[in-house]
Amino acid sequence: MSKIDNIEQKHTLLMQAFDEPFRDSLKPICKDIEKAIKEWIESADKFDNRIDNIFSVQSRVKGISTFEEKLYRKNYIKTWDVSDNKEENQQFIIYNLTDLIGIRVNCYFSDYEHLIYNYFQQGKDSLPDFDFNFEENTQQKNGHKIFKFSGKYKRVYQFEIQIKSVVHNVWGEVEHKTVYKNPNYDGFMRKKKELTDSLHQVLFASDNQLLSIFNMREDEDMLIKSLFFCMTKDIVKEKCKTDVLANHYENYFRAFTNLEKVKHYIARKLERKDYEINEMHTDKDERYNSLISRINEEFPEFYIGCLYHIDSVLNSHKSYEDFVCYFVQAVISLDDEDEEFSKLSLESFTGEEELDTDPTEDYLNRIDEILGNCRIINK
Numbered sequence: 001m002s003k004i005d006n007i008e009q010k011h012t013l014l015m016q017a018f019d020e021p022f023r024d025s026l027k028p029i030c031k032d033i034e035k036a037i038k039e040w041i042e043s044a045d046k047f048d049n050r051i052d053n054i055f056s057v058q059s060r061v062k063g064i065s066t067f068e069e070k071l072y073r074k075n076y077i078k079t080w081d082v083s084d085n086k087e088e089n090q091q092f093i094i095y096n097l098t099d100l101i102g103i104r105v106n107c108y109f110s111d112y113e114h115l116i117y118n119y120f121q122q123g124k125d126s127l128p129d130f131d132f133n134f135e136e137n138t139q140q141k142n143g144h145k146i147f148k149f150s151g152k153y154k155r156v157y158q159f160e161i162q163i164k165s166v167v168h169n170v171w172g173e174v175e176h177k178t179v180y181k182n183p184n185y186d187g188f189m190r191k192k193k194e195l196t197d198s199l200h201q202v203l204f205a206s207d208n209q210l211l212s213i214f215n216m217r218e219d220e221d222m223l224i225k226s227l228f229f230c231m232t233k234d235i236v237k238e239k240c241k242t243d244v245l246a247n248h249y250e251n252y253f254r255a256f257t258n259l260e261k262v263k264h265y266i267a268r269k270l271e272r273k274d275y276e277i278n279e280m281h282t283d284k285d286e287r288y289n290s291l292i293s294r295i296n297e298e299f300p301e302f303y304i305g306c307l308y309h310i311d312s313v314l315n316s317h318k319s320y321e322d323f324v325c326y327f328v329q330a331v332i333s334l335d336d337e338d339e340e341f342s343k344l345s346l347e348s349f350t351g352e353e354e355l356d357t358d359p360t361e362d363y364l365n366r367i368d369e370i371l372g373n374c375r376i377i378n379k
Contacts, residue, residue: 014080015068016089017090020064023062030101032153059104076096080096099158102160103162104163109166109167110168113163117163130151130152133149133150225262251307261278277312277313277316278314279316280316298375303374331370332363
C-alpha cells in the first residue's frame, strides 16, 4: 500500500480510520482492561488497607474530537505513516496512540495518588497481560504533578492510566474548560488562570483537612468511656472527695471491660430518662478469702474505693466488702482476655490442679497493674 505524504489527505484518511465502528470495536477491550485493573486493585487492601480509598475505576475509548486535536498538537499528522488502506491505518492507531484507551483510577484524597501509583509500580509483574511504561512525563503545563503512566494490553492495545483524587478531578475539569481547552478567545484568560491557581491551593488545603478528619478513626469504646466520664464525674467527685478522677476511671475500665451497662446508662441519660441501678448479689466465695485479705492489707482503700464509687452509678452493692469480691471476680475473669494471664483461672483456687507457684501473688500483681502501681507491700 502506498504511503501518503499530503497533510490534508493524511487527515482525511486518519479521521476515516477513527470512525464510530472502529471505536465501538474497541469498547469490549476497554471494558476488559477496566475489569482487570479494578479486580487487581480490590485485592490490594489485603496488603495495604489505604488502597480501599479507591472508589471507582472508569474507562473510555478516545473521542473523535480529542483524537483530531491530538494529531496536530503531538505532530502525529506529520510523523505518522499513513496509507490509503483503512484497516492498516486502524492497526497503526491501535499500536501507536498511547491514550487510545483511557483508564481513570479515582481515589478520595490526593495523598493517596502517589501511594496507588507506587502500588502499580511494585505490583506490575502480577498483571501478566499488561506491559507498563512509567517513563511518561508527569509534569503538566500548569506546573502541577499528575500521576499517570501508559502501557500495552496483550502487547497490542495502547492505554493510559491516570490516578486522580476527587479534588484533582474537580479542579482539573474547571481548569481545562476555562483555561486550556476553552474554544473561544477570552480577554480575561490570564485573570482566570490566576484564579484557578488560587482555587488549586484552596481545594487541596481542604483535601488535606478532610484527610485529617478521615484518619481520625475514633474508637467507639473510647467515645463511650468519655461520655460516661462526663455524665458521672460530678457524682463520683462528691463520693471520692477529689476531682482528680481521670486515672481512676481508666483503672475502672481496665478492670471492668464489659461496657454494656455503661452504654445502657448513657442511652438512658441521652433520652432524659432515669437509669435503674442494678441490684448486685455477689457470692462471697471462700476461695477468694486469702486474696481479698491480702488486697485489704496491701492496697490503700482509697484506690479501690474510687472504683467502688464509679461502679455505684451502675450497680448497687450491699457493702464495700461485697464490691471488693465483685472486683476480684472481674480481675479473675480477665484471664480469657489476656494470653499472658491465661495460665491463671478459677481452678487456680480450687486445689484440683497442682501449681508450682501460688496464683495469689500473680493476681495481686495484676491488681497492682490495674490500680496504677499503688501497692504498699510488695511481697
